Amino acid sequence: MGMKLIYLGCLSSTKYTDTCENAIQIINKIDDEYKVLEEAPCCGALAYHITPDTTLEEHVNLVNDWFKKNNVEKIVTICAGCYNYLTYYYPKYKADEFEVVVEHLLQFMAKPENIDKLDLKYDGKKLRVCYHDACHLRNADIPIIDEPREILNSINKVEVFEMENNKLNSICCGAGGGVYATFKENSDYNTKSIFDQMRRGKALITACPFCYTAFKRVAEEENMKKPIIKFEDFIIKIMNGVDPLK
Amino acid sequence: MSEEGAKLYDEVKEKVETLKDEKSIHRKFADIWRLACIGKYRSFDLRYLYDDTSREYVEKYKPAMIEAKEKFLENIEDYVDQCLNVMEKTNKFKVYYAKTNEEAQEAFMKELGDNKVIYKSKSLEAKDAGIIDALKENNIEIKETDLGDVLCQLLEYESPSFTLGPGIQFTEEEIVAKIKERYGVELEPKAEKIVKYYRENYRPELLNDVKVSLTSANAISAHDGSIVLIENEGNISVLTRATDKHIVVAGISKIVPDEFDALMVAKLQERITNVDAGYISIISSPSSTSDIQGTRVFGMYGAKEVVVILVDDWRTEAAKENLFYKDMLKCISCKSCDFVCTASRAFGNIYASKYGIGGINIVRDYIHNGIEEAVKDGLFLCTGCENCTNWCPAGVDLAEMIKNLKKIATEKGLCPPTLKKYQEKIIEDKNPFK
Structure with a gap:
């Protein structure tokens, strides 16, 4: 039996350590054999669109060797970018040699037996939330679109309020492609459009740390009252029976 | 980054800055363009007096359209x-x-x-x-x-x-x-x-x-x-x-x-x-x-x-040599890629070439005038959200073409410095945020 790895991704593990803790707690409640390994290398997703194929392949080899060295058999990642990249570029470069089974946290959680294990209950007033479809999840080789909705709607009294641009047609937060580092004006405009579409939704939930970063900045600048919440954080609050909006 | 790269980058930055001025050419265009995009998007779900919405109509004929284009290619x-x-x-x-x-x-x-x-x-x-x-x-x-x-x-x-x-x-x-x-x-x-x-x-x-x-x-x-x-x-x-x-x-x-x-x-x-x-x-x-x-x-x-x-x-x-911009040959100029483009919505006619607005015209500029022009047209304003590809009724993978252009630009030293730094940190430090 190989190892079951929780792959946190470079952004979350560096900047959002609380969320990482929450994610680990959720994953371990379902299956306590999943572990985090120190010094996990970045998957490379952030620069794939500017990196020549040969360099990409070298990096994929390096990360894959690291997986092999640690006897990794299964991965649950909490990052949208890692999921997209690990499920597309790694099989592309390594073909049959890439044997790791990669899942995103949302897929992992949405399995009926796993949702049951989490036993998500909410006793407050009826709560409508918006879910933002991150590009990396909806465009992935195996798209993740229904899973987050299934999870959220499975929670008693919680309901997904669909925004006008949703699923395959969601508006990009403006942080993709490293544009956020260079031209923040993209997320200035597009994030506001997303906020405008929330209407009756009381919170904006995202499963992508890059989207979260973009949303959070603009929300603070715009003094937005409705909270932006990472998927893992929302679920943990529900599990702990505390107000998920605070 | 080359001197040429820094110059092009500054040129785009300067244009983006003008968006703050309500009277600037770019802002005036962006204001109306953004409304147009929202309107266009909404109209896809309208039925008018037809049996089907435009979205349903396009989905219905998309496979036949793609087949016709591929047969031609x-x-x-x-x-x-x-x-x-x-x-x-x-x-x-x-x-x-x-x-x-x-x-x-x-x-x-x-x-x-x-x-x-x-x-x-x-x-x-x-x-x-x-x-x-x-x-x-x-x-x-x-x-x-x-x-x-x-x-x-x-x-x-x-x-x-x-x-x-x-x-x-x-x-x-x-x-x-x-x-x-x-x-x-x-x-x-x-x-x-x-x-x-x-x-x-x-x-x-x-x-x-x-x-x-x-x-x-x-x-x-x-x-x-x-x-x-x-x-x-x-x-x-x-x-x-x-x-x-x-x-x-x-x-x-x-x-x-x-x-x-x-x-x-x-x-x-x-x-x-x-x-x-x-x-x-x-x-x-x-x-x-x-x-x-x-x-x-x-x-x-x-x-x-x-x-x-x-x-x-x-x-x-492009067709015979299977060049990366071969998909341009499938384009029917319907502009659906523009309506749903994140960069286009944010930047209006800054994300554009002399052939017109949007990514497809940036690829066109590259074909005729080279990579420097494409960078000047705002190539790096694209977030790679792939909405263009998802929407195209003729199977044009515009996102992939733009990605290829970014790689070409980076090889020529024309990639914005902040982005280049991420790449170097990934390769060297195995974490771009440390």
């Missing part, structure tokens, strides 16, 4: 031959096959002869082939006929605009002020009054004075050589009929296997843009009559001559 040379043959022999068109843009420009100037004025519809393909630039160099008076383009000419607007509503950013007040200044006519600042003015003053000229007209083609049937053109104003109807010589300039990529595929292109465009294509012209020969003793005489009421200049330039090579 696989047998590009055969289809071009077939098309040229039938156009010349059956349709009695005068046909040029221009291997390069230069050949197309030469053919066009030859056909123009001594004429010093050309009346044109949008004709993006002529722009692509460098014919518009060639006309300007030769001091030919270019008369636009689409009202939006007429207004752009009137207001001397040179920035990239939206093909389907090129003058949409001008207010009624701006337009009537300019009309007064130019023609000494005072008009009430109302759309109806401005349209009435052009109908009364420009329409007679179009009906009586056009000797040579230029249009592009929305699609061309390889099977019977028919040229399909769609429009809502009636300017193309006039230009293709009330003229002596109608010149069609189109890339060979406008060819589809048969006339029903061509009509499908037209109908898809209509539903995607949600502008009623009031008129669809299917032109299969110059105007002619055989009413006198069965003798066929050309030039009854419509065009005496139809000249078709089919431009290859980069196209066959």
Whole structure:
């Protein structure tokens, strides 16, 4: 039996350590054999669109060797970018040699037996939330679109309020492609459009740390009252029976 | 990053800065463009009086559209031959096959002869082939006929605009002020009054004075050589009929296997843009009559001559060599990629090339003018969200093409420094955020 790895991704593990803790707690409640390994290398997703194929392949080899060295058999990642990249570029470069089974946290959680294990209950007033479809999840080789909705709607009294641009047609937060580092004006405009579409939704939930970063900045600048919440954080609050909006 | 790269980067930054100024050209365009995108997106789910929404309609015909385009690409040379043959022999068109843009420009100037004025519809393909630039160099008076383009000419607007509503950013007040200044006519600042003015003053000229007209083609049937053109104003109807010589300039990529595929292109465009294509012209020969003793005489009421200049330039090579921008050959210019583009919504006509707004025109600029131009056009404003690819009714993977351009730019040292730093940190430190 190989190892079951929780792959946190470079952004979350560096900047959002609380969320990482929450994610680990959720994953371990379902299956306590999943572990985090120190010094996990970045998957490379952030620069794939500017990196020549040969360099990409070298990096994929390096990360894959690291997986092999640690006897990794299964991965649950909490990052949208890692999921997209690990499920597309790694099989592309390594073909049959890439044997790791990669899942995103949302897929992992949405399995009926796993949702049951989490036993998500909410006793407050009826709560409508918006879910933002991150590009990396909806465009992935195996798209993740229904899973987050299934999870959220499975929670008693919680309901997904669909925004006008949703699923395959969601508006990009403006942080993709490293544009956020260079031209923040993209997320200035597009994030506001997303906020405008929330209407009756009381919170904006995202499963992508890059989207979260973009949303959070603009929300603070715009003094937005409705909270932006990472998927893992929302679920943990529900599990702990505390107000998920605070 | 090279010095050239830093310069291009600063140029884009400077343009983006102007978005903060409400009166700047870019901001004025972005304001109306953003509304247009939202409106277009909403209209995909409207039913009007049809049974289906535009979204459903497009989804229904998408597989057939992709199949037609792929069939063409696989047998590009055969289809071009077939098309040229039938156009010349059956349709009695005068046909040029221009291997390069230069050949197309030469053919066009030859056909123009001594004429010093050309009346044109949008004709993006002529722009692509460098014919518009060639006309300007030769001091030919270019008369636009689409009202939006007429207004752009009137207001001397040179920035990239939206093909389907090129003058949409001008207010009624701006337009009537300019009309007064130019023609000494005072008009009430109302759309109806401005349209009435052009109908009364420009329409007679179009009906009586056009000797040579230029249009592009929305699609061309390889099977019977028919040229399909769609429009809502009636300017193309006039230009293709009330003229002596109608010149069609189109890339060979406008060819589809048969006339029903061509009509499908037209109908898809209509539903995607949600502008009623009031008129669809299917032109299969110059105007002619055989009413006198069965003798066929050309030039009854419509065009005496139809000249078709089919431009290859980069196209066959792209298809045969499987170049990364091969998908450009599938594009039907419906603009759906623009409506849903994150960069386009945020940056309007800063994310654009001289061929028009949006990523597809940045790829076009790269093909003709190289990577530096593409970077200057705002290549790195794209977030790679892939909405363009998801929406394309013809299977164009625009996101992949843009990604390739970014790689080419980075290799040439033209990638923005912040982004380049991420890449270096990933490769060296295995974590870009540490």
